Amino acid sequence: MAQAYTPGLTVAESITIRKERRLPLTGQVKVSVGDVVAAEQVVAETALPGNVTTINVAHDLNVNTEEVPRLMLKSEGDSVQTREPIAEHKALWGIFHAVSRSPMAGTVENISPVTGQVLIRGPAVPVELTAYIDGTVVEVLGDEGAVVECQGALVQGIIGIGGEAHGEIMIAVDHPAQPLTADLIVEDCRDKLIVGGAQVTLGALQQAREVRAAGVIVGGIDAAVLDKLLGETLGVAITGDEDVGITLIITEGFGELPMAQRTFDLLTTHTGEQASLNGATQIRAGVIRPEVIIPHPSSAEVPPEPTITELSVGSPVRLIRDPYFGVLGKITALPEELQKIETESLVRVARIRTESGDQLTIPRANIELIQQ
């Protein structure tokens, strides 16, 4: 392919951000186009069908399945309470008396003469969908949700854990290469988005959870620490549903990797401001990156920033594969012809001058553009 490189993650100070907020089922949208909404404001709501349980009434009453409808005390659509009789069978002038009771409160949904089973559905589960970001409703998606737009800063991470959260940005380290350790997490971190540096320890994550921080954003994480946090190995990078008590965003990758200076500087600029964050990640088709959004309404028109899509001489890049993982540099040449690398693979390469002045030849697939 002509473009064998990884487009960089977005780190932008001011761009237009749109978030589609869609219910899992159709429901009621509570906002209109033009409404100004707060991150935690409900924009749409619905009721998910309640949990269900099946009762083997034919078995309970010791009768044939086709007899069940005749022996029911309740009809389809009737409400029932926990332990309430739903069917009974009396035989031999009442000497044999069997009762079938509902194990849960709900509604009788189905009485099957074929299987002799009765389906009880619990109360509907209300679902409220918040705006997630402070912004303006720019589109209503029928009876399914809305699109909220804001002007603000956006930091995309490479992988995250946990779902949506909100918190005030708090810088816990002195520089982006400093690891985030437990002693840096204090009581004041409650409800905050804690910004760390090169790595986060398991103790720091546990402490952040303990003080009920909203989230942690940091450059790297050791694979073993993440496994311990999750209680299992993360086999595929599809996340967001984890229930670990905190949202975690990794900006660079696995290992001790300083947060990119630009990312660290941007977050520092917004210290004390409210941010929306989401650890949901999907590194497959339909890629989803974890993110931190810092809305900062501006009356001034901000022209959209051009997205760099082509490698060119002079482009700032980051190397994203060992043995040079994390090294920054600039492209000095883009040879057209394929080159044989140490593995004997023939690949398209770029010549890079690193920040420390080294000249390297790197497969283009192992280069990430840094968006300026």
Added chain:
Amino acid sequence: MAVWPTDQTMRANDINFILATDCGSTTTKAILIGRQGDEYRLQVRGEAPTTVEAPFEDVTVGVRNAIAELEELSGRQLLDDDGQLIRPAQNGTGTDVYVSTSSAGGGLQVAVVGLVRRMTAESAQRAALGAGAIVMDALALDDGRRPHERIERLRRLRPDMILISGGVDGGEERRVVEMAEVVAAAKPQPRLGSGFQLPVIYAGNVAARTRIAKTVQDVTALTVVDNLRPTLEQENLAPARAEIQEEFLRHVMSQAPGYSKLMQWVDADIMPTPAAVGDIMQQIAADQGINIVGVDIGGATTDVFSVFEGVFNRTVSANLGMSYSITNVVAATGLNNVLRWVPGDIEAGDLENRIRNKMIRPTTVPQWLEGLKLEQSIAREALRLAFEQHKQLATGLKGVQQERDIADAFQQTRAGEETLVDMMRLDLLVGSGGTLSHAPRRIQAAMMLIDGFAPEGVTRLAVDSIFMMPQLGVLAQVHPEAARQVFVRDCLVPLGTCLAPVGQGRAGGPCVVITFTDTDERYEITAGELRRIELPEDTTRPVTIDPARRYDIGAGRGRAVKTHVQGGAAGLIIDARGRPLELAAEPEQQRLAARQWAQAVELYPEVQ
């Protein structure tokens, strides 16, 4: 939708140019086939990013881009000024036929529902897999879940469709209706689009059809086909498979961005990519009268296909892959099992982080030899695990016509556990996917296949050079001869032949003697040894393979076999490490052995 031939007067002989695309999740691959005299040959191939996702949300944009690359490479104009395909071919422009496969948007995702896990649910699973689907889950009465757990599971899955099976024809109806009640209670929602009901295919006991319809037709779009297990002794998968593919087009494809347009362009139905691969493999197996195992090792999943004695099976190992799922491979097998294949020492300290960084930066490539060795070692384990899963599903009761007597039926469990995969009867092992097709040395691909699959006896090895099998599979629907010719001449790259005696012996003791009978060259191979003999591509030589008395090369222990061996880029590989392949227990010994084997076959540049 156009159905070939678009022009009823067009005959196979009139077809000079064929365009075929495969719309994958990330890349759309296009090939142009042209006729040269009586032969159809691959002309050029091109590719472009798939454009199902935002900002394009139209698959045809990527298709046009891939075709544009073909135009650049071939100098042949295929699209007119409006971006429409020029058809038929004339005066150096256009194509006569256009066909396509698709696995974009995550492919075809199906949930199956049956009665007994190892019987009807397994048959349903085979039907869905054979149709090119990913089976998201198989629900059955004996799956260990309570009814409300099954309902919750179905509700969360959001499949593209559900296949319900269960009960032999005329048998008891109650249980299959019970499972249909589970489906109805879940009120399942389709994955793509919200304006239509989820397709449900019923392929169970015919006597229960009315009750099934009454149970699910209000909340799903139900279609009914013949029972896929009409009797205990018979499996009839074809009608269910055909309906799955029909529903794939009718509901899934029509909801995917841009596919309604693409469906107007093609001259044959768009096929799910794996279904097309399965079709071409079955056709080649039938044409040549051979048994085939094929594997496509991708970034996220590994598909294994097999055709033994004409019976086709396919499995998808959903989370065994070389980039997106690479961490899962290591988690599933254990790091030690990976490291036993790595020749020599490797810096172990940061391995776990390095492997995870490949997962989150899936398009990166190994730059250093050590990285390549590690990835190829992980690939061996991914292949091994995927093949284990395949052997477990490719078991008894296959195909429409396979009859079993009632005595066998009473031994359902035991019979069902016997795999149809017989490595001694395997003739051809085909690998595809970047790790195999783009390995810097062909011997590396050959050794990954040998270590991952442990072929026995005499087995030819090949790789699909550019993963053309999907396009050729769908082409086979409209022009089987062209598909066959391109498959043989351009698609497969012969790696050579593997000779692997079955048995175990003392290391260094006699294992097998190979004699090329055309020249009387003779090679004595000792137990534990791996030997590579040059045998160029397009070469076939007669040999006598004479195993020691503990070993079997196909004719029984100690019995010689006279045959022909085919050459290839990796040559003739004699694997005298024994079968089953047992590796040393101690890591140090494992690495030493791996190093010796690597040196013996010139696997990597540093150990020549």
